[in-house]
Amino acid sequence: MSRLSAVRPAYWISGVLLVVAVVVPLLVPTYAKADPHLWGFPFFYWYQLMWVFLSAILVSISYRLLRAEERRRRAAQGLGDPEAADAADAPVKEGDQ
Amino acid sequence: MNTSVDWVQLIIVIVIFGAVTVMGFMASRWRSAGHLDNLDEWGLGGRNFGTFVTWFLLGGDLYTAYTFIAVPAAMYATGAISGFFAVPYTIVAYPIVFIFMARLWSVSHRNGYVTPADFVSGRYGSKALSLAVAVTGILALMPYIALQLVGMQAVFETMGLGGNNTLAKDLPLLIAFAVLAAYTYSSGLRAPAMIAFVKDFLIYVVILVAIFYLPHVLGGWDSIFGAAKEKMAKPNPVTGKPTGSFIPGNAGYVSYWTLALGSAMALFMYPHSVTAVLSTKTRNVVRRNAAILPAYSLLLGLLALLGFMAIKANVNVKGLDGLANPQLAIPRLFDQEFPSWFAGIAFAAIAVGALVPAAIMSIAAANLFTRNIYRAFIKPSASPAEEAKVSKLASLLVKVGALVFVLAMDKTIALNLQLLGGIWILQTFPAIVVGLYTRWFHRYALLTGWAVAMVFGTVSAYNVVNPATKKHFGGSLANIPFTNTPAYIALTAFVLNVLVVIVLTVLFRALKVPDGQDTTHPTDYLADRGDPGVKDLPEILDDGGAATAKS
Numbered sequence: 001m002s003r004l005s006a007v008r009p010a011y012w013i014s015g016v017l018l019v020v021a022v023v024v025p026l027l028v029p030t031y032a033k034a035d036p037h038l039w040g041f042p043f044f045y046w047y048q049l050m051w052v053f054l055s056a057i058l059v060s061i062s063y064r065l066l067r068a069e070e071r072r073r074r075a076a077q078g079l080g081d082p083e084a085a086d087a088a089d090a091p092v093k094e095g096d097q
Numbered sequence: 098m099n100t101s102v103d104w105v106q107l108i109i110v111i112v113i114f115g116a117v118t119v120m121g122f123m124a125s126r127w128r129s130a131g132h133l134d135n136l137d138e139w140g141l142g143g144r145n146f147g148t149f150v151t152w153f154l155l156g157g158d159l160y161t162a163y164t165f166i167a168v169p170a171a172m173y174a175t176g177a178i179s180g181f182f183a184v185p186y187t188i189v190a191y192p193i194v195f196i197f198m199a200r201l202w203s204v205s206h207r208n209g210y211v212t213p214a215d216f217v218s219g220r221y222g223s224k225a226l227s228l229a230v231a232v233t234g235i236l237a238l239m240p241y242i243a244l245q246l247v248g249m250q251a252v253f254e255t256m257g258l259g260g261n262n263t264l265a266k267d268l269p270l271l272i273a274f275a276v277l278a279a280y281t282y283s284s285g286l287r288a289p290a291m292i293a294f295v296k297d298f299l300i301y302v303v304i305l306v307a308i309f310y311l312p313h314v315l316g317g318w319d320s321i322f323g324a325a326k327e328k329m330a331k332p333n334p335v336t337g338k339p340t341g342s343f344i345p346g347n348a349g350y351v352s353y354w355t356l357a358l359g360s361a362m363a364l365f366m367y368p369h370s371v372t373a374v375l376s377t378k379t380r381n382v383v384r385r386n387a388a389i390l391p392a393y394s395l396l397l398g399l400l401a402l403l404g405f406m407a408i409k410a411n412v413n414v415k416g417l418d419g420l421a422n423p424q425l426a427i428p429r430l431f432d433q434e435f436p437s438w439f440a441g442i443a444f445a446a447i448a449v450g451a452l453v454p455a456a457i458m459s460i461a462a463a464n465l466f467t468r469n470i471y472r473a474f475i476k477p478s479a480s481p482a483e484e485a486k487v488s489k490l491a492s493l494l495v496k497v498g499a500l501v502f503v504l505a506m507d508k509t510i511a512l513n514l515q516l517l518g519g520i521w522i523l524q525t526f527p528a529i530v531v532g533l534y535t536r537w538f539h540r541y542a543l544l545t546g547w548a549v550a551m552v553f554g555t556v557s558a559y560n561v562v563n564p565a566t567k568k569h570f571g572g573s574l575a576n577i578p579f580t581n582t583p584a585y586i587a588l589t590a591f592v593l594n595v596l597v598v599i600v601l602t603v604l605f606r607a608l609k610v611p612d613g614q615d616t617t618h619p620t621d622y623l624a625d626r627g628d629p630g631v632k633d634l635p636e637i638l639d640d641g642g643a644a645t646a647k648s
Binding site: 037040048058059063066079 | 317389
């Protein structure tokens, strides 16, 4: 997330998604009311529980975007894939760098 | 009501406790190649934990007595503002973690940091600032551990242990303390990690039964919410104000979101959370976990509603000392509505669920002391065996500190203990999180901001007097200075902290006060596993100083 890469779409899209996931659940006046009810739950309660799912979705999208972006960056810099590497068998050869 | 010991419950709890402990010790022998006399073996499990174990460990941070006892108790006693904020808290915590934790992972693995204090020391070249961060971590963990003790105490008391004379009154608490102390002293971190699986399985069973079976017996969600609404609207006999809030009104908005945001920002400042994150394999594991962990929040929300079920079920929360204790709401609810054998399983789940995090926290605090205070300031040349001994002793002292919090503080709302810890730990946020992005803040400005905010936060919290018990530290909400709007003190102090840091940074930079040396490099913050210079946790510990792992 350096200054250069900040302009890449993956970064600002996930930035926006994460800000939404932090700010919207904290806007209490938008959901501090009883109606409409759902399965006996007042709006205030079910709306917040629904945000558990929305937040998971937003964070997952950000994760995928950033992982793809990071793979591209690492490939461009000639670095290995950390997910594939295993501690014992994939020490990075100093000569590659 | 429950004055005699329920033998069925007690026997089930003892059997499960025993089985879990034996499993933990067996697992620790099976996985261990070294000796527990060594600090690294005892304190960090000696080896990297895999992604899956880490996920359990991180989830376990949430599934504690906080979730099972404290949040529902707060819901039972005063409703949404004091309890249900935990749902938005855990929802916004993960996006926040997602943003900064990958950078902390990278810089730590490149530079061999194991604690937040290590990072601060390297980034700002300031031993004083590092000490401040370490001391805050240890201090903030004590009330958090205290909360776990209160949770275990509530379970033991519900089973009928204890009595109403002076000696027997504190018996449940002393049992809880003894179990925790014996457990951590002998096993280290590895046993809690193994037990986390059993614990989470037990907890899932209990939660699922509780949230499907109980509403059915109690007449459905509609009538549960109805009973809660009625109770919250009734005037409190002492203050004349409504008992609590069913849905926050205008005046409660700021309290609600500041409690949620303040707790969320504080969550991953705790040393034990940082250790769990750093023990993951690659920098993106923590991000992946941040995407799956919200699943825990859903169950947390449903557990919180157990507090409302206790209202509907009209449980008796009178403790053995004759005073009302909302922390008994959930154990008493289970005791009243479940058959004895299932209540026993539920109690074992709650007790183990409080024991494991308490063990992890006291070990984290002990490691912090040994690494960032004992080795850094008192005896740099200590041998590994010596360090392990100091660490064990420190862990015991931290637990004694927790016990002091339990005995000295107002326990009517146990959740306050965790919120008090939050007030302190959040003040390390500017040094740690902002430090991950920019080095602009001056080290002495950070130190002063921290000190001002710690004093402000502690004094504000002290001045909150519980109207019923007249005790200080009666809550964690106070009016924002010069306004009539109550807010979570942690966040108010945090804003003050940041303001002081900014003003003093400008001043110190203008006066050219010497800045410490930054030993990190910009590329460190993006490094990943397999990159040059990036080490796995065990290697870090091997190189980290005097303590060398033998295995």
